[in-house]
Amino acid sequence: MRYDDEYAANLPPGFDPEAASPAELGALFEGARCISRFHSAADGSFVKELQQARLGRSYSYRIDAGGLLEVNDSFLRTPVVIRNEVDDLISFQFVSSVKRAEFLGERKNVHDLGPAVIVSAIPRPEYTYRVPRTNETIRHVVVYTTLSNLMERMGECALDYPVWLREILELRHTAPRQRVLFLEDVHRELTWPFFHQPVSGHLLNHWMNAKFNELLTIGLQILKNDHAWLDTGQQDADVPRGDIIRRARTILDREYANPPSLPQLARHLGISGTQLKSGFKSMHGTTVGQYTIERRIEAARLLLNENSHSISEIADIVGYQDHSAFTRAFRRLSGCTPRAWRLSRRRV
8 A cells, every 4th residue: 555645735716626737736736735644654653633734633543554544523714635646545435424405495404314435446556636625524534455455464355346346456447446335324323433532542542453444344344235236146035025125225325326227126136126116116205216316416426525536537436427417417406517516615
């Protein structure tokens, strides 16, 4: 794993990182201040204290040469862009909640859609640029570790994982890939302890190591679950119909970028397509297809807020090969284009 020093630069008024070239972005960092030094930190030590850089409350903890745990609880008032160079890295960014606002006439309803994890696999050297949101609390926890020896180190079989990750591990795909996976209720409080640390002093070292391993193993299990629906065995006929429909929703939450067809999903669940359609509409108030589109757009909003990818890259990540179709779907569900959404978040 390579995780270089991080640098922060002020974002000039009117500067649009989305439209900037790599050279224009790089020019911002002439004389930029360093905010973290991962490689020079000792194992088991904090490597970043953003309070000192006046970028908010955030820190990173070096587990070892191939492990980093980042805890971010920031509220920024000044627009900045952060850059570092990474290589041979996989990260799991746990976000506590994804919220969606809906308007019924003049009445606004906000729905908490629960926690999510953003999985990023970067097999070769890449510069990463991040533009955190301003005037809004940013709260997440990220686990970084080495990608190339991940399966061997964890005693796992790559065949149990999604094809997109196996292609990277087998060197058949060398470009970065990212997926957003929506988590189940059991993971809702997963990151809460990081913002209310129950231990201090020397015990904190042991606690951080334990939490690093916990999040890493949970992230890997989520990826395995993302692949597990492909098993073709029939479901137990005694499972209540409501539980079967909930299983369908869980599969769609994870496979929204490349969802199974309705016949495939029904066959896997052991029910007819008609039963799946009617049961899903009755329980969730929407069709299977529309639910998948909503999940894609929810994931896209989260990625737009993170400012780590271009809009065309986000369209690919959430499953749209036709970028104009992505824009149309986004506008229909969000009331604006992806670009307008990103710009509005920067002005918040």
